[in-house]
Structures are given as structure tokens and as C-alpha cells.
Amino acid sequence: DGGITQSPKYLFRKEGQNVTLSCEQNLNHDAMYWYRQDPGQGLRLIYYSQIVNDFQKGDIAEGYSVSREKKESFPLTVTSAQKNPTAFYLCASSMLGVGAKNIQYFGAGTRLSVL
Amino acid sequence: GNSVTQMEGPVTLSEEAFLTINCTYTATGYPSLFWYVQYPGEGLQLLLKATKADDKGSNKGFEATYRKETTSFHLEKGSVQVSDSAVYFCALDSGGSNYKLTFGKGTLLTVNP
Numbered sequence: 001d002g003g004i005t006q007s008p009k010y011l012f013r014k015e016g017q018n019v020t021l022s023c024e025q026n027l028n029h030d031a032m033y034w035y036r037q038d039p040g041q042g043l044r045l046i047y048y049s050q051i052v053n054d055f056q057k058g059d060i061a062e063g064y065s066v067s068r069e070k071k072e073s074f075p076l077t078v079t080s081a082q083k084n085p086t087a088f089y090l091c092a093s094s095m096l097g098v099g100a101k102n103i104q105y106f107g108a109g110t111r112l113s114v115l
Numbered sequence: 116g117n118s119v120t121q122m123e124g125p126v127t128l129s130e131e132a133f134l135t136i137n138c139t140y141t142a143t144g145y146p147s148l149f150w151y152v153q154y155p156g157e158g159l160q161l162l163l164k165a166t167k168a169d170d171k172g173s174n175k176g177f178e179a180t181y182r183k184e185t186t187s188f189h190l191e192k193g194s195v196q197v198s199d200s201a202v203y204f205c206a207l208d209s210g211g212s213n214y215k216l217t218f219g220k221g222t223l224l225t226v227n228p
Binding site for chain 2: 004006040041042043045048058090092102103104105106107108109
């Protein structure tokens, strides 16, 4: 089945620790995105990437880092600089180009909590 | 900049009631508009979309019409079911080269039997 796989489903972070959230897609999509979801705030874009080895900051990139070494993979690292990391993190992907209409497909999410 | 405003939730309805969730937007140009649904503990799924003025998106009994004159994209369903209980997000894509979506804050719908 084609889709987006996020892991782990639940993750706990200790003070001062970096943690990495995995996102893999087998849809052959060019673009991938990371969103943060907090109660009552909707989705906010952290980073996005339209091509391998290139990515752009979204609206709330501070305290996060990403890499895009392979088309299928777009891991997100929550660094110790992110002081309020507790949230639900969603990864998405989409095709690009005229006609794609930017329909984004989402993974099931990772819930990150601070110990 | 672009923005999406959804009606505040939560919305609680009885089964078979009529549903409206209001969505208005601010954007430059001619955005595409979307409704996504999020069931408990899951990611978002595309529910319907419209890409130009007066288009009507529809899926699973839900409908929304792209109204440019009122900058609105209200979600409606004639008869809701318990299984429709979820969070609904309105979103827009303003086009251009960055392909970013702007989301509303979401509206929680609970349908009681």
C-alpha cells in the first residue's frame, strides 16, 4: 500500500536531549512537509522540501532541523533549543506541478512529550 | 498574507442533523480551497477541494462551494452520522512556487446518537 509512515507513534524527550522523528513515503512525491499541531491552534508549518538536498523554513522553524538526503525520507530533529516541544507532529507529502493542485497526504502523526 | 478563519467549535449535533461549518479566507490571487478531516488519533485526510470560483467540491455527502464574492468555502452535510465525529480543517493554497498550505484552526464536530 502506498502511503506515508511516521515513527514512532509516541516519543518522550528528556531535558537537553535531541530527538528525531521519522517520515517515509512511497508515493514518489517530490515535496514533503512537517507540521506541528497544538490544541486550538491548527497546523503550523515547520519545514518543507521540494527536492532532494534542499529544504525551506516554514513559519516556526526555530529549534528544529531537517534533512532530505533521499526522496522518500524527510526526518525532523527536535533540538534542545526547542523549549516547548510537546505537540503532535504531522508529516505530509505532495506532487508538484500544474494539475497537482497541491493535495497533501498526511501520515498518522507522532505525539512528542517532555519527561 | 494568507489566512483562513473557521467558526469556533466545538460543534455538537444529533445524528441526522444538518451541518454547516463556516470558513472564510484572505488571499491574493486565485487560491485553491480544501477541507481536510482528522479522526481521533490520526493524521489528516483530504475530504474535498475546489480550484476555482463557483466550483463545488463534494465527497461522502459533504459539500462546499467556492464563493469568491464572499471569500467563503463553507462545509455542509445534510444528515450527519456518529462516524462523522472528527476535527475539520479548512485550508488554502495560494499558488505560486512554494506550494504551502495555510490551515484554519480546525472545528471539532461531535455527533451524538
